[in-house]
Structures are given as structure tokens and as C-alpha cells.
Amino acid sequence: MVFSLQAPREPNGQITRMINESTRLARIFCEKKLPVMAFLDSHDPNKPEEPYPPHCLAGSDESNLVPALKWLEREPNVTIRRKDCFDGFLGSIEDDGRNVFVDWLKNNQIKAILVMGICTDICVMDFVCSTLSARNRGFLAPLKDVVVYSGGCATFDVPLQVARNTKGALAHPQELMHHVGLYMAKQRGAIIANDVSLGKPRSL
Template identity: 70%
Template sequence: MAFVPSAPAICESGSASQGSASSNPAPLVSRDPYSDPLFLHAADSSSVFLVSEKLHGEANYGVWSRAVRKALLAKNKLGFILGTIPQPVDDEEDSGSWLRCNAMVCTWYTHSSLSCFLSTKVRALSPWTQILQYLPHHLQAPTQHNEQISVMVKESARLAGEFCSRKWPIFAFMDSHHPDIPEPPYPPHCIIGTDESRLVPALQWLESEPCATLRPKDCINGFVGSIEKDGSNVFVDWVKEKQIKIILVVGICTDICVFDFVASTLSARNHGLLPPLEEVVVYSSGCATFDLPHDVARGIKGALAHPQELMHHVGLHMARGRGAKVVSEVSFDA
């Protein structure tokens, strides 16, 4: 990255050796160093506090987030939060500069937040920030304890263990999104190569299980995310190869990822695209969704309330309405 001086650059059309200037001198060109988002001023230290008041939770989130956005916009660093300044590949010239700036923004964000709101990477300060606290896509662990999600992870691990002990096939989706391919209305999440794109620790042992097929997917709908460039579908091929007649579905979020996959799978079955599949079963305790209470949503521009228990049951109800069998218990013969 080339350093841009803080003083205005003076452009003249004459030769300095002649000691003269053009009779029509070019206008002064002032270059704002902050026009380059990778520029760090000498005053931009890691001890900088973006705002005077720290985030105390839901009560001051609206005021705090607006103040932080304005502070980052003034430094031309808001793009690091919104994801509009993508990370260069390692061998590109600006890679080191981007990493330094990103690390600096992380420290600013840390100083302005409470530890319970932080993650290991910069999160969007858009209207979806509050949702990100409650939205661990697929099997990404939540940043704070949530009983419904904890039960989902526990039950998913239990079922996976039972299946593998019987050498039954497992197909596991893992969100692996490309940073430059948005999927509105959802914010950037589970970016390829990050820890978020892996299974939670309770299920990472599946990575070495011969009976498990792991499929990274770059969209909310796992069925669509299984489509290859040549038009083939990895999930469809798996069903046909393993001669699957019944699938048991667990995961997160019940009303988004789970429902989209279930609805697409049932539609494909109904059109004869998934032989010999006969039945899709959704295990209610093996599914979960995120919680965005009404009082929190009211303080976030553009956000919709998403009460966890209600939307979990809405997802299950919709899945049943599409033809899935929803069960509250899964047991195995001794």
C-alpha cells in the first residue's frame, strides 16, 4: 500500500529546473488519506475508544450501535464491519494492510463492547447484529447459553453416535459461505475457512467417521446447496447410492434452514427425483432456532421479532404441513 501524505499534494505544469510555473497552474489537489480504507493514522492506536459509553445490553443497543457506526464511518472503516471490504488473498499486496486494519477495528470494537457480546471476529453492526447473538447457523455454537440450542446439540450428538454404532449413513451440512456472495436478508456468517464453518466440538468427531458424509454448503437451503456446477446433486446421489428410504432431520434453524431443506426434499420426492426415499422425519428436540424478542427487535431498524419457542413450533408445523412426520422422541432397539 502506498503511503498518502497528510498534506495537500501540489501539482504544477512547469519544470522545476526552469524556476517557472505555468500561466495556467493546475488546481490544488487535496488527497484525504482516509479515502483509502486501509490507511491507519498515527493516532489510530489499539487503545482508541470509538464511543464514550460502552454497550450495556439491550437497553442502550440502539444508541450505541448508531454511535459506533458513525465513528467507524468517520475513519472509513465501516466496511470492515459490514463486510464490504473483503479480505485479500494472502499473496496480494494489500493482504498485510488489511489484516492490520481488521485487527485494529477488532480492538476498537472490543473496547466499546461488553465481553459477553464479543466473538473472535468482527460482527456486523447492521440491524442484524442483535440477531447474530442469537443466530448460530446450523451447528455453530451460540455465544451464550440457550437451552433449546443446547438440547439440539446434545440430541444431535446422541443420534449421530447411535447411527455410527450401527454403521448407518449420515449426511451433515456445514454452512460455508463465500464473503463476496451475500444471501439477504441474512448477514455474513460461517465464512469459508473460519471456525464457524465447522461442526460444533460435540460433533467434530464426525469429520473422521467413514459413515458420515459432510457437505459444505453456501446457501440456507441444503438441498440447493448440494447442487454441483455440472447440475448434479450430492444429496440426491447420496440417497440413491445408500438406498435411503427414511431420513431423520435435525439441526438449526427449525423455521429457516431445516424447513427449507425438508420442503425441498419432500417436493423432490413427490416428483420422483429421490428414489427410493419414502419418508422425511423431523425430530423436534433435535431442532432449534434463534431468539429475538419483541422488545429487542423494536430497537433495531428493519428487524422482525423472532420469538424462539413460537418460531420453532411454526417451523415444525410448516414441515408437517408439507408432508414430513414430526416426532418428539427417537429410540433405538437394544
């Protein structure tokens, strides 16, 4: 299980569903002691990611797990990776060239990953595309399947009228861009899942 999940600035139905589904599945994975990797955006304020405004700056609340998933920090099967770019694959590269995500895959002999998080059409899609490209080149054996759970992903919403009145902003219709991200991931070879069930964890 791989996900990138941080606190939304405002309540939102799609994002709430993503958090609920991520929490549900994370509990199941941890109950079964399956490996989990969580990417957290932790951006350097001196390295802007245009065209987006500053967000998830290192040390800010936005750069941490949402409250519903804070418990993951105490789980022995969970690897948390703070990244300073959209793409978790590239954000896993260390100064010495080692890739933390690739090491995690190989050390756990993972054949399939389940991907969830925010934003579907940015961080999730970039990570999925990089991972699939590396898999296709034979760099990630024994990884075979990259599964993106649609209900475990979400993106943000910038209505047209807001974009028109905000300098430098682009309209970003939430539902459309969510599906664009899923479509592009599928086009690159990902499996898109509408539902995920691995059994029920014991009550905590």
C-alpha cells in the same frame, strides 16, 4: 440421518438440547454404521443472504461443527457437505448439475431420513420442503419418509425489544418460530417426531 448444526453464539437451552440430542443420535447411527450427512453453512461473504446479517462465513469457526460433534469428521459413514445457502438440497448442487445429497440417498438406497439441526424455521424447513417436493416428483426413489425430530432442532431468539432497537432486525421469538418451522414441515408432508430411539451405542 441428515443434520445441519453449527456452534451457537450464546448459550441457549433449546440449542443445547438440540446439540445433545444430535450427538446422542449421531453416535447411535455411527455405531450401527448407518449413513449420516451433515450440512455446514459456509457462506461466501460476497453473496449475502438477506435479510440475515453475515453468518457462518467460510473459514470461520461458525462454519464448523460444534465441538461435541467434531468427531464426526473422522467417521467413515459420515458425509459432510458445506453449503453456501439456507437450503441443503439446493446447496448440494455441483457446478456440473450433480446433486451430492441425491447421490448420497440413491447410493445408500435410503427409504427414510431423520432430519435435525438449526434453524428449524429456515435451513431445516427449506431443506425438508425441497426434499419432499423432489420426492413427490419421483426424483428420490426409494425415499419414502422424511422425519423431523423436534428435540433435535432449534432456532434463534430475537426478542421484540431487541428488534426494535436494531436497524433492519425482525423479532424472532424462539419457541414460536421453532413450532412454526415444525408446523410448516408437517404441512408439506414431513413426519414430526417427539422422540427417537434406535438402541444404545457402546461406550466410546
